[in-house]
Amino acid sequence: MPVAVITGASKGLGLALAGALAGRGWDLVVDARAAGPLAKAARELRGAGSRVVALPGDVADGGHRTALVSAAGELGGLDLLVNNASALGAEPLVRLAELPAAGLRRALEVNVVAPLELIKEALPLLRNSSYFSYPPSYVAEAPYIGEAPFRGDEHPAEAYDPHPYSENSQNTDLSVSHPYVGVHGAVLTLSSDAAVEAYPTWGGYGASKAALDQLSAVLAVEEPGLRVWWVDPGDMRTDLYAAAVPDDDGSGRPLPQTVVPALLRLLDGAAASGRYTAADLTAAPDGASSR
Template sequence: MSKVFIVTGASRGIGFAIAQALIQASHKVFLVARTEKNLQELKTQHATSVDFITADLADWKVAPKVIESTVKAFGKIDGIVVNHGVLAPITKISESSVEEWRHAYDINVFSALALVKEAIPELRKSQGRVVFVSSGAAFGAYAGWGSYGTSKAALTHLSTHLAVEEPSIISVAVSPGKVDTDMQKQIRNDGKTGMAPEVYASFVDEYKNGQFLDPKQPGDVIAKLVEGATSDLSGKYFRWNAAELANFRAS
């Protein structure tokens, strides 16, 4: 039976891969991103199962529009993948500004909170799911990654609180690992001055050696989780390839 999902940050990378996986599984998908190009491409290819809005979710007024537009287009909401986020500033605390951190939190935390809060009534009806795309940086620390790591930690804990407060909604946080995306390109381009030299070098070397994941690998797992995550996973954090998620990976 076809379900309805919202995917944020859907115009490229992991979000685009998630959207494609859900479409291929015959679901209806409402896409959100700041750039239109790939969203319109998917809409053109799958006119009856895709709709989208181009907007900056850091503007919290966008959240009600996303929920209203999804329900208007497809009649319900069965799940949300909160995938959007920013890494910048890649700067040590002593050299960063509070405003830079505030902007990162507006995107990585508060926009997610606004969207999920607006969706709760619909998700209660469907006994739906929310998958938050987290990061291993939520549990470790890289020099220069303070705003990103701490905001991803907050996002991960938001998932836990949602699970406690809304037992009918399954909520899971997932780290996709090191994926060949524009964010990794940003690390290579902008991270040299803010990161520890050996850590920066390790990211560059792994890219050169072809060790990064294809977005489709974690994307497929995340798509399967928002479609069918079980209640025993709710409130927990997992790496995309954790043993507990074996049933959600392609054999």
């Protein structure tokens, strides 16, 4: 069975994605800081018949990251690493003039340093994965064969620019190989529109996500044998958003479960490495999960 590590999986999008993968027969290693909610989530996930290892802890802790990867190895390897855990830096969010340095450091530690260190720990297992070497058994139609990563603009012929407002950042060498030839495991990282848009009070969080986007873009170039996806899931009704903007009525925002089909589409099509938005993945026609 394929194996995934999903951080921040006791609730929200992490739990929704974990549930979808468990329903497809994946074995899981999941984490969260709160042991009680994580144990409850693990019981739900095991109901689908999957093996589930639940390890409470903080992704900013190096020993915890090592334990996550070791648990995946004991399940047989690692095919998908999902960097979902995030920290805001301030709750509620505040303007940059009021952002505590400690809060910014926490956001950078959890949202940038921890994912990179976890990726580094996981690379040997991901490189050894054969998950994308053959079409998954549950894919009913011929998968999309990407010719370029999603660029998030109206000019698909241009090279992907992970930072469209910077003239010095270009990433033109992402993997364009056949998705089932020489491809091993995958890294899925949850980004945000705050990484590319200037929203008041979202500066610290957005800066950390922008840095994570750039790390992902470089990883995609340096590890052409992996699929590396960084995805803006769009607005969601989550505890993270409620903590960020407690005065905002989030009842009209989509539930995290609505984003899961877009993420599964990346897996089903072995989509080319790149930055995606859930909205574009959902809107794309069948067999065209990237553009």
